[in-house]
Amino acid sequence: MSLLATRDLTIRFGGHVAVNAVTCAFQPGTLTAIVGPNGAGKTTYFNLISGQLKASAGQVTLDGRDLSGFSVSQRTRAGLGRAFQLTNLFPRLTVLENIRLAVQATREGGHRRGLNLWSVWSDHRGLIARADEILAAVALADKENELVANLPHGDQRKLEVALLMALESQVFMFDEPTAGMNAAEAPVILNLIRKLKEDPRKTILLVEHKMDVVRELADRIIVLHNGTLVADGAPAEVIASPIVQEAYLGVAAQNASAQDGTPPHPGVSPRRERGEQP
Ligand SMILES: Nc1ncnc2c1ncn2[C@@H]1O[C@H](COP(=O)(O)OP(=O)(O)OP(=O)(O)O)[C@@H](O)[C@H]1O
Ligand SMILES: [Mg+2]
Numbered sequence: 001m002s003l004l005a006t007r008d009l010t011i012r013f014g015g016h017v018a019v020n021a022v023t024c025a026f027q028p029g030t031l032t033a034i035v036g037p038n039g040a041g042k043t044t045y046f047n048l049i050s051g052q053l054k055a056s057a058g059q060v061t062l063d064g065r066d067l068s069g070f071s072v073s074q075r076t077r078a079g080l081g082r083a084f085q086l087t088n089l090f091p092r093l094t095v096l097e098n099i100r101l102a103v104q105a106t107r108e109g110g111h112r113r114g115l116n117l118w119s120v121w122s123d124h125r126g127l128i129a130r131a132d133e134i135l136a137a138v139a140l141a142d143k144e145n146e147l148v149a150n151l152p153h154g155d156q157r158k159l160e161v162a163l164l165m166a167l168e169s170q171v172f173m174f175d176e177p178t179a180g181m182n183a184a185e186a187p188v189i190l191n192l193i194r195k196l197k198e199d200p201r202k203t204i205l206l207v208e209h210k211m212d213v214v215r216e217l218a219d220r221i222i223v224l225h226n227g228t229l230v231a232d233g234a235p236a237e238v239i240a241s242p243i244v245q246e247a248y249l250g251v252a253a254q255n256a257s258a259q260d261g262t263p264p265h266p267g268v269s270p271r272r273e274r275g276e277q278p
Pocket of ligand 2: 042043044175
C-alpha cells in the first residue's frame with residue numbers, strides 16, 4: 001500500500017511560482033482528478049512528483065519515504081509511474097519484446113542461477129505469459145509482433161499504460177490521456193483507467209479537462225489555480241463550488257460559444273489565458 005503525498009511542494013521559474021506550496025495526500029484504491037485552467041500548474045505538479053523537475057521547496061513522499069533526492073528512474077523503481085514517452089521504449093523491437101523487457105526488469109535474480117537451461121526456459125515462458133496478459137489487458141494482443149516504431153498514436157498510448165503495468169507501478173499519473181485521440185481510441189484508454197481503478201493497491205492521478213470524464217471516473221477532485229491548491233473534495237461538491245464554476249467551467253462555456261456562436265453562460269467568466277490574472 002503506497003501512500004503518495006506532497007508537502008509544501010513548490011517550484012519557481014524565475015519570479016513565477018508555477019506550483020505553490022501544494023500539500024496533498026493520495027490514497028491507494030482511489031482516482032483523484034486534478035483540474036484547473038490552462039497554465040494552473042497541473043503538468044508541472046506531475047513533473048515534480050515524477051522527478052522530471054526539481055522542486056524549489058517541499059517534499060514528495062511515498063509511504064513516508066522522502067523521494068526528494070531521487071532521480072526519475074529511482075522514483076520509477078520506488079513505484080511512481082508517469083505515462084512514458086516513446087523514447088523510453090525500444091522502437092526497433094516489437095510490442096511484445098518491449099513489454100517482456102519491462103516485466104524482466106522487475107524480476108531480479110533469474111540470471112544468477114547459472115546456465116540451467118530448463119530454468120532459463122521456464123523463466124522465459126513466465127515472462128512471455130505475463131507480457132501476454134498485460135497486452136491482452138490493454139487490447140494490444142493482436143499487435144504484439146508489430147515494431148513499436150510503426151504503431152499508430154492511440155496504440156502507442158496504450159503501450160505506455162502497458163509499460164506502467166509491467167513495471168508494477170503503484171502510482172499512475174495520466175496527463176490528459178486522451179488528448180489527440182480520435183473518437184474510437186479515447187474509450188479504449190478510458191476503459192483501461194477504469195480497469196486499473198478496480199485494483200485497490202493502485203493510486204491514480206488524472207489530469208483531465210473533459211468534465212464528463214472527470215465526473216464518471218474521479219473519487220475526488222482537487223483544483224489547482226495559479227499553482228495553488230484551491231479546492232479538494234468529493235466530485236459533486238467540488239464541481240458545484242464557486243471557484244470551479246468561475247475559474248474552470250468558464251473554459252467550457254467559452255469553448256462552446258466559440259464553436260456554436262452562442263454567448264457564454266451569463267455570470268461565468270471567460271477563459272483566462274496562460275498566466276493572465278483575473
Ligand atoms: N520549464 C518551464 N519554464 C518556465 N515556465 C514554465 C515551465 N513549465 C511550465 N511553466 C509555466 O508554469 C505554469 C504552469 O504550467 P503547466 O504546464 O503546469 O500548466 P497546466 O495546468 O498543465 O496547463 P494546461 O491545462 O494548459 O496543460 C505556466 O505559466 C507555464 O508557462
Ligand atoms: Mg498540462
